[in-house]
Amino acid sequence: MVNVAIIGASGQLASTLIDYLSEHTEHVMLGLVRRDPSTLRTVPRLKYVQTDYQDTAELSRIFKAGSVDVVMSFIIAHLDPDAAVSKRLVDAAIDAGVKRFVPSEWSVGRHLADAIQFLPWYDSKLKTRAYLEQVNTPHKVLEYTLFHSGHFTEYLGHPHAPANLKHIDTIAISFQPEILHALTVEGREEVDRMTFTSPGDVVKVVARALDVEQGKWPVWGGIEGQTVTVKELIDIVERVRGKKLTVERLKESDLVAGRILAKTTPTITHSSVTPEQKEAFEKLLTAGFLMGAARGAYTATREWNEILPDVKFLGIEEYLRSVFRE
Template identity: 40%
Template sequence: MVKIAVAGGSGNVGQEIIDALVATKKHEILLLSRKDAPPAGETVPGVTWVKADYGSLELLAEILQGVDTVLSFIVAHSDLGNTSQKNLIDAAVRAGVRRFAPSEWASSRFDHMPWYDGKAEMREYLKNLNKDKKVLEYTLFQPGLFVNYLTYPYKSTKHIQPMATPIDFGSRRFLMVEGGDDARITLTTAEDTAKVIIRAIEYEGEWPVVSGIKGDEVTLGKLVEIGERVRGGSFHVERLKADDLQAGVVKSSWVPKAEHPSFTPEQREAFTMQLTAGIVLGMSAEAFSVSDEWNQLLPDYTFTKAEDFLVDAWRGKP
């Protein structure tokens, strides 16, 4: 049993991980929140709610006393200057925390996706922290794209909110870069990710710096074929010019709306084109293709194949 602190755990991914940790009945879990108390009806048995002032290094260090592992789900584009997450890291070091996982939970690289710039900065911050000597064991958990997003507009897990992407199984359509059919993408279920995180927390060896979690990996062209089998019909694939996308112009018959809960309505409106162009270019650059460190460290674990998951998720739906 270890004491685990979760920062930003009220978000989609954080809640999935918390539920999985609670289900083990093995660990003491602290949920760090800027709010005084959880909203009515949102308390979770086995989780201690703690108000955290991310602007105070001293108070954070006090909260983290006795904590073994910190999992951060702080939204990068909402953390101006990475102030909250930097203070969390510094407080973890001061409190003697053994392990830290920054807010990653997605791609291996950030090509064409400037909203992830904060994540790139945190990678450098942690790297420099251990430059002279190791003061904090940390890892970058990277599952690629949650295959759960491909069930939009239907929910396929308790907490992951459906999100429109350029891969639209519901309307049988797909946006990709011209010549991008062979680009590879990693698709991992939220459930597999949560189970691997539990195994990682209980892992007695040293964490690798990069923690790729490769549920399944296919080319974009293969994903179109999977979509056509799963949905029982042809997909309308629009292949866009990279030059247009790099200029922020999406010349397609449709554009997925930016509906992620971390965005305000104003941000959703402003970022829709930028997000679409960036994600399409990012997929072409294989930014969502991740390594397989935890597949190797957990050879007994069987990951869910993307097509198997999608067949079950779309069964009986129009």
């Protein structure tokens, strides 16, 4: 049994993990939240603690009081400027004698730095990575792993609600099988690769990782559902839908310059994006998805696949066929 502190415990992926840990393990959970805990659902073996994450000493006291072994963060990247909260969590974990730390990664992987120009809302992830390296130099004081898994497979089913994933909202990305439309970078369809992993599989791996022997966590913690080229993804979608996609091929030079010269672009609706941010974020997300893929940011490595080779992952075609039964 492990005592796990879940930071941002009311978020989507965090809630999915909480459900899985409650149903399939005996681990005890401490859920840190900003909102009033009395407004949140009750889950077996989960206790909420309200905090604003502004006081390192307070966070340390919370971790000590809960005898926390592992801190897992689900802080939303663009809501943590300069990784201020993330750094406090690291400091508090070290002060409290926490054994393991999971920063808020969950998406982009090893090539984020190569694509940060197009994914600026992820800058706090780079700062957190750098801080973890710093505090563990010259000697390791806190074991950590950078869980990353590319895009959620279920985004390809937008706007259909994911089966058995009641907490996950889908968003429209540059591939929209529902309307038979895709945006790609001209000339890169057989080069650019992306990983798609179901959040249901992500939480299974994370739960298993809690039982891995101390000292055996890899720093780079890739979870790969399925990695495909853009061309392979087009072929899968067309095979499942039985129809051709309308593919708009955008020039890389236009995307670099911030120009989205497409007839159809994704409409973003997500709980973390305010109405005031919507238009600007749609442009950023579209360019980020395309150029992030071109720079390899959405390709996951396979460290956790290799550590846990018996875990079976939901494939892209399998998922799409469950959504588009025609």
